[in-house]
Amino acid sequence: MANPSRLRAAALTTTAVLLATMLAGCGDSAKDGDLAAQKLDWKGCPAPSEAEGGGSAPSPLPNGGTWQCATMKAPLDWSKPKGDTIGIALIRTRTSGPASKRIGSLVFNFGGPGGSGVSTLPAFGSDYDVLRTRYDLVSFDPRGVGRSAPVKCESDAQLDVFFQQDATPDTSAERAQLVNRTKQFNTACEKNSQKVLPHVATTDAARDMDLLRQVLGDDKLHYFGISYGTELGGVYAHLFPKNVGRAVLDGVIDPTQDPEQSALGQAKGFQLALDNFADDCTSKPTQCPIGNTPQDVKNRIAKLLGDLEKKPIPGIPPRPLTQTAATNGIAQSLYSKDFWEYLTEGLEEAYAGDGKILMLLSDAMNGRSENGEYSNITAANIAINCADEKPRYTPDDIQRKLPEFRAASPLFGDFLAWGMISCTDWPVAGAADHPDVSAPGSAPILVVGNTGDPATPYEGAKKMADALGKGVAVELTYRGQGHGAYDSKDKCVQGAVNRYLLDGTVPKAGSVCS
Template sequence: MAIPSRLRAAALATSALLLSALLAGCGDGGKDGDLSAQKLDWKGCPAPSEAEGGGTAPSPLPGGGTWQCATMKAPLDWSKPKGDTIGIALIRAKASGPASKRIGSLVFNFGGPGGSGVSTLPAFGEDYAALRARYDLVSFDPRGVGRSAPVKCESDAQLDVYFQQDATPDNSAERTALVNRTKQFNAACEKNSRQILPHVSTTDAARDMDLMRQVLGDAKLHYFGISYGTELGGVYAHLFPRNVGRAVLDAVVDPTQNPEESALGQAKGFQLALDNFAEDCTSKTSECPIGNTAQDVKDRIAKLLNDLENKPIPGIPPRQLTQTAATNGIAQSLYSKDFWEYLTEGLEQAYEGDGKVLMLLSDSMNGRSENGEYSNITAANTAINCADEKPRYTADDVQRKLPEFRAASPLFGDYLAWGMVSCTDWAVPGAADHPDVSAPGSAPILVVGNTGDPATPYEGAKKMVEALGKGVAVELTYKGQGHGAYDSKDACVQSAVNAYLLDGKEPQTGTVCS
């Protein structure tokens, strides 16, 4: 997930609540301060917290296995490794095969930034059942996320208003309102999360992962990173190249781009996905219910969004479907081809004046549950991005770039361009224009790119291969749709990835699955 942080969701907490959450994990790091020697206390997993997205405790695994959870202590400030600590929430499913065949732990990061691995891994656990034969499957809430010293900004009620705002301003008054509302959100993050904000960068998370490797008892980090998780994996390989084991990067972030270039790339990627959706609908033998030709489908969507600018329609009471919420819902549905049928249904209903389905899709993107509670994905997403990214864009900067964004995507151009103001007046300076992932001396890393990926366009995989350095990356291409390749369940992709992770057999670089 890499939609602008301004369009993500958060949960309320007061400064006192944040402080108590941090202090619950604080301590002296053990008698000698050696956090790598700590022992994890694995227990049954509770239901996900509100910040993790809520819901019920994870169900038992097929065959009777159970999910276990623990908390790892990590330094609050990695420049002071023997200072105060925070708790990093972990989850695992122990390897299902014989102990003699076990390789170690396979650590997952599913992206965001800001996604809870503790809640996501159980939801997709069956998709990785083959890997569990030789690995303990492990994931975590990165610092600032879920149960790991979560960043907290605004209340659920405030966020309902936040996500109803006009995120594609058309005049100076609307531009001023958007910038002021962004500053208000960011000020709330500083007020409620002052202690953690300087320490949620991707570099901090990568150092946490190396500590995790040691605490889990592994000589090497075996890793599966998806979306933003590929950036985290690349940064880890840069910092600890000799500690890289078998690693897979799927749905690859372009590590050479600054935030503006990344947003422009996403505009092109989402436009391509929309083009493919429209072509798919109108090329089927049965009549496409939302247009007669691919261009007709896109024209009708554009008209819907234009109409919603001035006259929202009923969504999920008491909220209405605004132009921004509809655009957000459409973007969410383009993350997976499996969602295309919901997009078709949502558009059909919206044309009849019912915005419920598109609003449900938008709520899913924003981390809003049916009971109106938000996870902290927007707060964490904003905090991590703004800690990583040095540029700070103004409304004038965006205004100058709008023609280029609109040329890249008539539908998503404005939406993604205005997302660049999300770090306006952020309390912590950003680290760099883009991450350093050069990793000379690393073990081979399998880099998997999807030609139809909207959120992390295919070109990013090639840029990651180059940036990792000569002799490090093994490139695999999937000619498909949606965000990511392995979870498409394509037999060719899964066979290649499984052979590498389970048996160390690298596919020939440049292999194409279609």
């Protein structure tokens, strides 16, 4: 299943990748050779591929900014920079301000891992338009994602079955079925993507970004990383501290945690978001249609999930709404306060026997379009996480940990605990327990934490700041809800980030927006 534990800002493959990391530690980008001198052929952007999520070609920005796409060559194996290459798909829109005011390119990674920057940046481009006054806005499909040597695993029909499976097994037979289905998925990934799987680690993507910096003609990498993009930014700063320009990390992962600790933190984070949702619904002047008190709201959700395990209800034909799909949809709706109204409506309809809205929310999490085609976000997400993360968990490991997860979240505990089985029997070894983001000598990095963030709990911002090192990170706290802070439209947060990126004004450490 694709659950928030896997679609998260994950932690940190083979001997080749470890070797690449050692080479990268020198910060020697001269080894990139001819690839650093390549000229990009920018053209109008096509419609996103199925792997990128499909849809229409990106529309111009409201004030006339147009989108251009290109492909950058990068080594398949960074330990063999003169060997085989892959294409890294890029997108940009040029600065709207005068050339004399242009700082350079601002590179975005929106998270996942597995999210397509080529399709995401145009979708949210207007939200960052003020930054375009001094930057070209640039994003990319990281290796393994979208159009960049995409990881391929199962067919759309097989994924429909994969996402409907029981993700919270209660019996030995159900546990065996989940293990076997996971092994089937992982075997398909190896069969269809064997060449690229050893080379999709976050360290590889970080080296791609430094090559991109050179190809774009920038002396420094100016960067905006969100969710998993904060880990990628931290790893980049570790490998290339002297090349960091103005960098913002928003919706920050905790780089000190192993996968178990991260999943447990998410269980607490999603439970907090659910608590806040229930409090919000029942505190309004109008009657909350899904419960009389916060505890009543949560009790009714728990009962719904229990009932769905025994008997699914109609969802989007021919697929019923299962317990797994409903849990996935609820989790998706907690990523943003803007989705809370859909969660309320979806629950109200589900109580009446109609699971369509919760199924739509679940499909959004899993990257499924209305026509039944899946992006490769789940395949890429699992491949990148499993390349990064050294631990491999057995069903017995997870059984022992369930009480702690259930204490953290009665609703999401089992779901997130069993999500850790995704890398069991993965064909490539993981690199480390957690990423190294120490970056002595780096320029200031603005680290933005949201106290109500379910996916990357607020405590991770402090841990990231400490791990980056003394004199590097500058913390900014947003007392709000949802995943990330800048996209909340909070004027205080956006003002602080914009002043730093546009003018170089570093906020006072410990600043708070509420």
